Amino acid sequence: MDRRSRLRRLAGVGTRFLIVGGISTLIEVGAFNLFVYAFGWDLVVAKVAASLVALVNAYIGNREWTFRHRDRRGRVAEIVLFLVTNLVCTGLGAGIVWLGAEIMLGLTGRQPGPAVVNVINLASIAIIVLVRFVLYHYIVFRTAPAVVAVAEPDPVEPGR
Template sequence: MTRLRALIRSLWEKLIGYAVRFGVVGLACYVLDTAIFNLLRTGALGDGLREPLTASTAAFAVALVASWIGNRYWTFRNRRRADPWREFAEFAAVAIGGFLIGLLCVWVSHYVLGFQSLLADNIARNVIGLVLGTAFRFLLYRYWVYGNRRTVAPAE
């Protein structure tokens, strides 16, 4: 029983704990991103960013910064880098990769398949793209940006 408990604790600390915290940060940033995307697509913030790819890009930029802060100071707080600008650059590179996965889903749905409603854009972006992009980001954040070989920042 003690071995099983130790194994479960080890799994929790090494992966599941990160996944849960990553999910909470991700959910908060998802809500922020989706709200901004829909406000832009409906014209509530002006007509300049109504096009779906432009609205996605603007919403992503805001959510990226919020996500980095949440992941740096909570999810991977014990693995923060001593150089936050390099960490942010790597974090952003991975986030952009995940964003491009979601953007590709919107592009295929909206422009190739012809599903041009707000609902179709949201399904392509916030269901299909979200699942694929989240898996991509979690793995690269956990094992590259905040991997074991990284230098940990001094406690703040």
Template sequence: MAEGTHMKKLRQASAFLVIGGLAFVVDAVTYNALVFWLDGRGPMFDAPVPAKIIAIVVASLVTYVGNRYWTFNDRHLPPKLSRYVLFVVFNLVAMGLQLGCLWFSRYVLGLDSVLADNISGTIIGQVLATAFRFVTYDRFVFPHENAPASERA
């Protein structure tokens, strides 16, 4: 890999992690507000999986905007329905990774504390989902496409 390409990938990975960190905060704050609120039992305490879905959807909007306009801003990306469909599909898979971690902790291990939910669904689930998103966004959602000759001139 050429030095310039290596530095470009490093910059993209760094930007992706910053956006991921912001999305992590949005996810965690949204989830904890819905499930635990201030007194330990939020409005969705008994529905942690739907609450996590809401939190992930809100955080996914942050990741799309941040990654499209910062992480992968060097790419010529004409509007395509397929790009949005792929974004949604890959985010559904990533959501499944996060929800699976939360579900396992809640319903298999029987853990329902703030700490357990945040370790399983927000930390472990988010790390797995973020790694998956980086690979799929880079290759499929925001791929390198050549600009038409009329735009290059």
């Protein structure tokens, strides 16, 4: 496959990934705000829970649309890799939210308000999107390695 075809295919996969991610982001942000401002949950707990809610949409969208052309290994193995990847990304996202809130507290001397918290949350999502795409592309929904055909020698017929 030439370079232009590969870039075009990667752009298509990237676009589908961003659409699925955009929908998942809306779900995550909505759930995050519901958990924090309606239920009074801690920021980090709300971030983790909201990420898990959005995870269901992300798996279905990415498996069935974004990476549908990729080989399917066993469903269980794929789901385990998906969950581990997202566990790492959720932890990283929660750490970014915590760090951002702590930095704002240190700079202003007070807890950040809803607008600042949402900016921090969206920044964490933007960073994690890049990490997720790389991990999904190369680990979770990877293509099977190319199999090189080996020509077998012609069998020698007895008596010749």
